[in-house]
Amino acid sequence: MLARLLRGAAKILLTLAAASSLVLAQTLREEATRAGLLVGAAAAPAHFSEADYARTLSSQFNMLEAENAMKWTATEPEGGVFDFKLGDEVVAFAQAHQMAVRGHNLLWYQHNPSWLVNGHFSPDELSAAMQEHIQRVVEHFAGKVFAWDVVNEAFDDQGRVRSSIWYDQPGIGLAGKGTAYIEKAFRWAHQADPKALLFYNDVDAQGVNAKSDAIYAMVKDFKARGVPLDGVGFQAHLRLDGKGLDTFARNLARFAALGLQIHITELDVGIPIGADGKPLHPADSEKQAQIYRRVAEACAAQPACTAFQTWGFTDKYSWIPGFTHGKLGAALIWDGNYQPKPAFRAVLAAFSRAAADSKTVAERKARSEKR
Numbered sequence: 468m469l470a471r472l473l474r475g476a477a478k479i480l481l482t483l484a485a486a487s488s489l490v491l492a493q494t495l496r497e498e499a500t501r502a503g504l505l506v507g508a509a510a511a512p513a514h515f516s517e518a519d520y521a522r523t524l525s526s527q528f529n530m531l532e533a534e535n536a537m538k539w540t541a542t543e544p545e546g547g548v549f550d551f552k553l554g555d556e557v558v559a560f561a562q563a564h565q566m567a568v569r570g571h572n573l574l575w576y577q578h579n580p581s582w583l584v585n586g587h588f589s590p591d592e593l594s595a596a597m598q599e600h601i602q603r604v605v606e607h608f609a610g611k612v613f614a615w616d617v618v619n620e621a622f623d624d625q626g627r628v629r630s631s632i633w634y635d636q637p638g639i640g641l642a643g644k645g646t647a648y649i650e651k652a653f654r655w656a657h658q659a660d661p662k663a664l665l666f667y668n669d670v671d672a673q674g675v676n677a678k679s680d681a682i683y684a685m686v687k688d689f690k691a692r693g694v695p696l697d698g699v700g701f702q703a704h705l706r707l708d709g710k711g712l713d714t715f716a717r718n719l720a721r722f723a724a725l726g727l728q729i730h731i732t733e734l735d736v737g738i739p740i741g742a743d744g745k746p747l748h749p750a751d752s753e754k755q756a757q758i759y760r761r762v763a764e765a766c767a768a769q770p771a772c773t774a775f776q777t778w779g780f781t782d783k784y785s786w787i788p789g790f791t792h793g794k795l796g797a798a799l800i801w802d803g804n805y806q807p808k809p810a811f812r813a814v815l816a817a818f819s820r821a822a823a824d825s826k827t828v829a830e831r832k833a834r835s836e837k838r
């Protein structure tokens with residue numbers, strides 16, 4: 468009698484264990500962790516109080532990045548006046564859910580506050596403002612933000628250093644000197660937090676092209692001269708044409724060969740939408756899933772690719788409809804009602820397959836730990 472009871476209890480326990488591991492295996496977070504990968508999303512603290520938003524974010528991701536909360540507009544709204552409230556909320560959410568925090572960003576040609584853009588500063592004054600900003604922000608988040616996008620989108624599509632307030636309008640005194648201002652930013656960031664991983668981040672550089680050639684030349688030079696740079700972020704804002712994906716693996720391989728880490732930082736795949744924000748062509752959701760799959764597989768197959776992040780996670784709050792004036796949208800892997808889309812299953816499956824490749828997983832873990 469007792470033996471039968473015990474056998475019955477054991478059976479129930481086994482069934483429960485099997486069921487719970489099945490449930491766990493449904494999350495990106497679980498599968499990415501098994502694959503030695505960070506899986507992240509950009510997020511906005513304004514939505515943390517929304518139950519579905521908070522639940523999806525905390526259960527599916529082990530990394531978090533502020534979509535806007537750590538940009539200049541948020542952190543230094545007036546010259547010399549720093550505000551870390553929103554950034555701190557992102558950090559607090561991440562800490563409450565054991566998520567790593569990626570910092571974004573210290574320097575960009577966009578999203579700068581008007582006091583800075585319209586301040587008519589001299590190069591010396593701008594240089595001082597840039598140094599103070601980097602120092603104060605990086606010091607504030609030291610020990611909390613493990614990796615920073617130090618400079619964002621500094622090259623144009625031809626691979627030229629983009630004209631910007633930091634470079635030549637009027638610049639910090641290094642106009643015409645190529646990547647010298649970028650180097651300054653990395654050195655100042657490193658001084659402020661020697662433990663943080665420092666990334667250069669750019670858009671439309673996933674394939675081998677003029678822009679990624681220019682980034683490659685810069686980081687190779689930086690590595691050779693000991694400029695503190697640890698990795699390159701590939702934004703990967705994509706569409707159904709999957710621009711650059713045919714040479715993506717080859718591109719990642721050449722950066723990996725420099726001993727750098729690679730992060731996919733802002734993946735989304737915009738598709739045509741109607742006025743209701745839903746896909747115009749139902750078949751596009753499957754095509755979109757294939758693009759997501761290709762990016763996830765290329766990252767998973769490359770041991771230097773240590774993080775895979777999407778720009779948001781629910782179509783409800785994606786920046787793409789606003790950015791494309793309503794033409795494109797539905798770009799993420801959960802729909803507006805937090806239902807997983809085919810792209811979610813494609814990424815999950817890619818991570819599961821990656822987790823089975825123990826050699827690559829071990830190499831990835833070794834790379835993640837090394838500076």
Ligand code: XIL
Binds near residue numbers: 534535619702733786
């Ligand atoms: C975007 C945000 O998603 C928007 O909310 C904001 O209005 C503009 O910036 N490349 C980047 C990100 O590096 O910081 C941008 O984020 C998207 C493009």
